[in-house]
Amino acid sequence: MHELGLVVYVIDAVEQLAKEKNLTEIGSITLELGEVSSVVPDYFKDCWNYSHKKSDLLKNTELKIEIIPALTVCSDCGKTYPTVEFKKKCPHCSSDDTYLLRGNEFNIKEIEAC
Ligand SMILES: [Zn+2]
Secondary structure: OOHHHHHHHHHHHHHHHHHHHOOOOEEEEEEEEEOOOOOOHHHHHHHHHHHHHHOOOOOOOEEEEEEEOOEEEEOOOOOEEEHHHHOOOOOOOOOOOEEEEEOOOEEEEEEEEO
């Protein structure tokens, strides 16, 4: 459970930005979350719901989470496939020599002022 730490990180980052841009209220924050990142969206939302009300800047902010589907690429045949379905084994040539192309993201994509 490191979601609370990440929520604190996001809140700090947004508060910092708001200070630089003289924003007094944030309408919404959009996060990009990789499908196989270690962050559990529901836990993250729970931590968010608990934390953001303590901040004047963020108490009315809506949290949006966009999930990025995980994609793995095969080193042997060069094809890509959905990671969650086939894990580390390439469904095209059965190679194990594969690596994650995307799906491990944790990004603040968008911050919308009121
Ligand atoms: Zn392959």
